[in-house]
Structures are given as structure tokens and as C-alpha cells.
Amino acid sequence: MSWKHKHLLGLENLSRQDIELVLQTAKSFKEVSSRDIKKVPALRGKTVVTLFFEPSTRTRISFELAAKRLSADTLNIAVNVSSTSKGETLLDTARNIEAMNVDAMVVRHSSSGSVFLLAEGLKCSVVNAGDGCREHPTQALLDMFTLQEKFGRIEGLKVGIIGDILHSRVARSNIWGLTKLGAKVTVCGPATLMPRGIEAMGVDVCYDLKKVLKQSDAVIALRLQKERQQDKFLPSMREYSRLFGINQAKLNEGSDHLIVMHPGPTNRGVELSADVADGKQSVILDQVTNGVAVRMAVLYLVLGTRK
Amino acid sequence: MTLFYLGGDMVGVKIMDQEAIRRAVLRMAHEILEKNKGVDRLSLVGIRTRGVILAQRLKQAIHDIEGFDVPTGILDITLYRDDLTSVGAKPLVRETLIDFDITDLKIVLVDDVFFTGRTIRAALDALVDFGRPAIIQLAVLVDRGHRELPIRADFVGKNIPTTKSQDVKVILGESDGKDDEVILE
Numbered sequence: 343m344s345w346k347h348k349h350l351l352g353l354e355n356l357s358r359q360d361i362e363l364v365l366q367t368a369k370s371f372k373e374v375s376s377r378d379i380k381k382v383p384a385l386r387g388k389t390v391v392t393l394f395f396e397p398s399t400r401t402r403i404s405f406e407l408a409a410k411r412l413s414a415d416t417l418n419i420a421v422n423v424s425s426t427s428k429g430e431t432l433l434d435t436a437r438n439i440e441a442m443n444v445d446a447m448v449v450r451h452s453s454s455g456s457v458f459l460l461a462e463g464l465k466c467s468v469v470n471a472g473d474g475c476r477e478h479p480t481q482a483l484l485d486m487f488t489l490q491e492k493f494g495r496i497e498g499l500k501v502g503i504i505g506d507i508l509h510s511r512v513a514r515s516n517i518w519g520l521t522k523l524g525a526k527v528t529v530c531g532p533a534t535l536m537p538r539g540i541e542a543m544g545v546d547v548c549y550d551l552k553k554v555l556k557q558s559d560a561v562i563a564l565r566l567q568k569e570r571q572q573d574k575f576l577p578s579m580r581e582y583s584r585l586f587g588i589n590q591a592k593l594n595e596g597s598d599h600l601i602v603m604h605p606g607p608t609n610r611g612v613e614l615s616a617d618v619a620d621g622k623q624s625v626i627l628d629q630v631t632n633g634v635a636v637r638m639a640v641l642y643l644v645l646g647t648r649k
Numbered sequence: 650m651t652l653f654y655l656g657g658d659m660v661g662v663k664i665m666d667q668e669a670i671r672r673a674v675l676r677m678a679h680e681i682l683e684k685n686k687g688v689d690r691l692s693l694v695g696i697r698t699r700g701v702i703l704a705q706r707l708k709q710a711i712h713d714i715e716g717f718d719v720p721t722g723i724l725d726i727t728l729y730r731d732d733l734t735s736v737g738a739k740p741l742v743r744e745t746l747i748d749f750d751i752t753d754l755k756i757v758l759v760d761d762v763f764f765t766g767r768t769i770r771a772a773l774d775a776l777v778d779f780g781r782p783a784i785i786q787l788a789v790l791v792d793r794g795h796r797e798l799p800i801r802a803d804f805v806g807k808n809i810p811t812t813k814s815q816d817v818k819v820i821l822g823e824s825d826g827k828d829d830e831v832i833l834e
Contacts, residue, residue: 363741370725370742379778382728412728642742646733 345643349461349468352477353518361519364639365487371642372635374411385412388445388645393436394471395421395451400606400630401471401481405448408637414445414645432456433463440466446645449473454511467644475509481605482515484636486523488629489560492601497524502554503545504586505564505613508535508575512605513564517543530554531564531586534575551586555596562603563588563613579612589615593623601625661818664809665831670790670821673806674703677788678710680804685755690783692720692754696772697743699761700724702823703790707759722747724758729771745775752780757804761819763789766798791831793817809833 345363353361374382390409392402402418409416419439430438436447446467449457454474461468472478490496501520507513507529520527527545529536541547548554555561566582576582588602602614602624610616618624665673685691688711695704701723708721723746727733730740758772769787776785788804793811811817811833818832 367742370744373744373746374728377778378780381778383774384728384733639742642728 345646348644349457349470350479350640350644351457351461351468351470351473353479353482353515353522354477356479356519356522358522361483361486361522364483364636364643365490367639367643368483368487368632368635371411371638372632374638375631375634380411381413382411383413384642385409385414385645388412388414389417389443390414390446390448390641391417391419391439391444392448392471393419393439393450395432395449396472398450398471400633401450401478404630404633405469405471405480405637405641408634408641411634412638412641414641417444433459436460436464440464446641469640469644472511474511475514476511477515477518478511478605479515479519480633480637480640481512482519483640484629484633485512485516485562485603485605486519487632487636488603488625489525491628491632492625493559496520499525499560500558501525501527502548502558502561503527503529503564504551504554504561504588505531506535506566506575507531507540507564508537509567510564512562514543516562517545521545528554528558532576532582551588552592552595555588555592555600558597558600560601560603561588562605565605565607566609566612568609583612587611587613587615588618590617590621593618593621603629606630661832661834663830664791664817664833665807665829667829670806670829670831673790674706675710677804677806678707678714681707681757681786681788682711682714684786684803685757688715688717688719690754691757692722692749692751693757693759694722694724694747694751694772694776696758696760696768697723697725698824699790699819699821700759702821703761703788704759705823707757707788720749720754722749722751724772724775726768726771726775729775731767731771747779750780751776751782753783756782756785757788758785759788761790761821762817763787763792763802763805764795764817766796766800769800770798790819791817807831 392405406416444466448469448471450471451473454476457470457473470479503513521544528548529545530548604626608619693704695701704721712718725743725745727740727742786803789802790806792802792805792808795813816834820830
């Protein structure tokens, strides 16, 4: 079993074996983060740049820590301080950074598919940290890693994805990954935020949150992307919260071993109530811990397949 | 010494059989105890994959002699290799499991074949990331020569003179599912 991808652009084009290799490799890297000296020399001398055209805290520092724990040098570029505000194109910006002999570029951009443009136009490895509404592969990988850790398997698990499916790259990446690994995925959310034809991705659609909570082993609550609600998809936040927000009362009627996941940042009181977010069924902070291990595995694997 | 056909034009020579390996491990266990004056603060760390099995066998042998279980850990040196950036596809990384504090312990590193010394160099780098042992010693089943670094073994099962192009294969029941043997081909 060996890794053959120079880039990580999404889970759509990975095989089940590829995904399992990342998860297995991440297990070893999780141990590294638990040591006193949290650093191994595997990527010594490599340079990893994070290029973020959208705001992010968690994902960016998670990638940065992952690169640092592998002894790579890191450089963080955020859009508001870069020359794109002076009119430079995406590819030009990236090519200029690459010209300084960068080995991997971790990119977040608001346009779906922008990472393909970069992967074609650059010689270095490109890792997708979220492109528009398309994919956010490392988030899905860390979700799957967390599920595997909690349940010991992914095959046969019933996973509900709740919320704004339409705009969610986290949902899409999770659907690709989880279905490839044999999980049964049900998506649930307001009809206005449910993409037409989503069933073609191999998922069930359900508009009844209670039913999903009852039948699932785990639910992933998506962040309601307030910045993308300008087209009036919802009558009001309160209505959304009443119908699709998860609180302890609804959770008590769900399956007894249910775990609650969230990619963050959480809108407390909207998709999750505070008692659920901090409750014993929540694994949100485990997800964050596992994120570093998964991103270490991804950087290690993509940077090994050049030449 | 038995010559046997391995397929193609390769002929392998059996250097050690099951009994020879068993006696070598037992002798090394005695030597480790003698040199370290018993089991006080002694611990074993096996290098993946076959070093782990040999460490387990040494642990059992030490238990049979002294009636004491020495702490035993597993080391994966992949991330410390000096050829990581030059090899094509990355080797599989597996877990390191050392669930005791190695600081001030007497560590015996265990590996199957001692060749260039680069694996041991990587293992030393990895070990010191876990703490500061009082002393690190090296036990190997086979020393085949051709060192590229100034590293030597403290306990050796068998010295086997080889040419650089030859291959030494250590086969152990636990990992290979057949009788223990060491083959030179």
C-alpha cells in the first residue's frame, strides 16, 4: 500500500485504500504530539506555506503546528496583507511564492475548484484547506479519524450530517470519504439548504432531526455560515435553531451512544446549545487534537511523492 | 550448512536455525544481565519490526532467569531516517510505544541485523527525544559488518562476514509465520 498523490485536493479522487493509509499514518503521528518533545525530523529542510484567502484560525494553526512538528519551516500568508489586494491573480500570487522554493502550499480560497488551477499551474504540492463549497478534505479525514477512534471502525456506522448542506465543503468531503469507507450517511437540514440531487452522492435525505438523532451513531453539526446567508435561505435564525439546532432535550431522545461532532467554529445556541457543545457526548475538542495528527500525515505523505 | 534453492538463480545459505537463534538469545540475555549487574533500572526497546520480537524474547529469557519483567518498548524509526527525502514513496510510519519514562534507565536497543549503523543512528536520535537514559546499549541477532558510522554493538548473536551486495534475511515465527532461521543470499 503506497501513496501516489502529489496533491491533496479532495476525497472525491482518493481511493478507500488512500484514505485508510492517511488514517493509519495519522495514528502514529498522534503519538508524536503526546510526547514531551513534540517534534520529529521527517520534513527537515522543507518549506510549507499556508495561503489563506478566507479567514481561519483553527485550520491554519493546525496545519502550521503539523508542519512544525515535522520540522518543516512554515510561512503564513493571509489575503488582507498580500498583494492580491493590489490586483494580482491567484495563480500569479502562488507562482511568486513558489519561486522562493516552497515545497508545499496549503490553500484556502472562496472559489470551488481553485485548488485544481493551482495544482496544474504549480510544481509544488498543493493541499486543499477548503475551496468554496466544494471540499475540505483534511476536516473530513480528521472527522473519520475521530469516528474510528471512538467506534473502532467506520464500516457500517450511521452518520448524520446536520445543517447547511448546500454551502458546506465539510459535508461534501465527509460524504465522499464516509461512503467510500462503508458508512451510511444521512443528510438533514432545511429544504432551502439541501442541494437538489444530493442522493446521487449515495446519501439519504431526511428533514426530521429527531429521527436522525435516533438512528445515528454520530452526528456532525455543520456551522451555519452566516456570511453565506445573504440570499435569505432561512426565515430566521430562531426558526433554524428550533428545527435543526441540537439541544440536550433532543439529544436525550436520540440513540444512547450518539456522539456529537462539529467542525468549528460553533455558533452556540444556533446549531448546538452550550450544554451539548460542552457535554459528555461532544467530541469537538478531540477533533481539534486529531486534526494536527491527520494534517501531519497528509503533509508527510504528499511531500514524499515528488520526483 | 545447508544450501538450498530459492527460485531464479539465487542460492541461500542457512546461517542459523531455530535452535541456534534460541541459544543466541538466551546467551545475550545472560550477557545483558551480567554487564548490567541484574535487572535494576534495565529496560529493552525493540526497533520495528523484528527487533520488537527479539526484544520480547529477550524479555522472556530475562524473566526465566531473574523472575522479573523488564519494561519493554517499541520504536519506529521511520521519521528519523536520513534517507527520507531521497527515497521515492514514503515508507509506512507505525507507532512508537514507550509507556515508561526512559530517563536514567539503562536501555538496551534491540534489532535483528546490524549493517551500516544508520538505523541505529536514527534510533538513538528517536530515543533521546523521549528522555535522557543513563546508558544505551545495543543488542543485535546478526552483525554483518560494513559500518558507515562509528557505532558498535554490545551484544551480538552471531557475526556473519558478508559482501555488501549480499542480503541477510532474518525469519522469525511471530512475524513470518514459519520456523526461525537466518539466511544469507
